Amino acid sequence: MRKRSTPALNSGSMADVSFILLFFFLMVSSMGSDYGLMRVLPPPVDETNKNEDTKVNERNVFIVLINQHDQLQVEGQLMDIRNLRAQTKEFFLNPSNKPNLSDKKEEEIPLFGKVMISKGVVSLQNDRGTSYKTYMMVQNELTGAVNEMREEVARARFAAAYDDLTEEQRDAVGKYIPMNISEAEPRNIGGN
Secondary structure (H helix, E strand, O other): OOOOOOOOOOOOOHHHHHHHHHHHHHHHOOOOOOOOOOOOOOOOOOHHHOOOOOOOOHHHEEEEEEOOOOOEEEOOEEEOHHHHHHHHHHHHHOOOOOOOOOOEEEEEEOOOEEEEEEOOEEEEEEEOOOOHHHHHHHHHHHHHHHHHHHHHHHHHHHOOOHHHOOHHHHHHHHHHOOOOEEEOOOEOOOOO
16 A cells, blocks of 8 residues: 655745735735824034023913822912913913013014014923823813914914915914923922
8 A cells, every 4th residue: 555645735935925915914004103292392402502501581481280199280379171271371372461471572473574472381290190191181281272372373364274374374373373382301299
């Protein structure tokens, strides 16, 4: 009796087929990369001025703190997060030129000419124990305040929604209402 041999499966091109399938799925699958917070980092420190202290007028800093119990403290006072957007807008715009809100400076902006813009900066700091949910809610309110101000300026100046403006117009509105949000490294504000 003769032993029958089983034919071997030709697997020489299996690696090629696997590579082609991998390549195909990488090309046709969508990878969302538009997640995260949009923030502009400060420019690098000039080596010649590295030792000089930058003096910031306390009037121009809007201090927002979140403690380990997810409580919001704005300018030393406890605040409900629902009021943060309105307070931020009032701080930046300072319509009545109050001495405890941000100061303004005259600047030349394309499509606007010489205008008075806010020197205000939001300083956000959270505790290491702050929940991510509260942190994101505060971020959304601060960003929402800036977006609302930009929308109001776009409608008043160009009679159009901010998203419908040309790139040049959006640039001008962005310079008129900059996103000046500074984040400090988290620390133990509330203790442990």
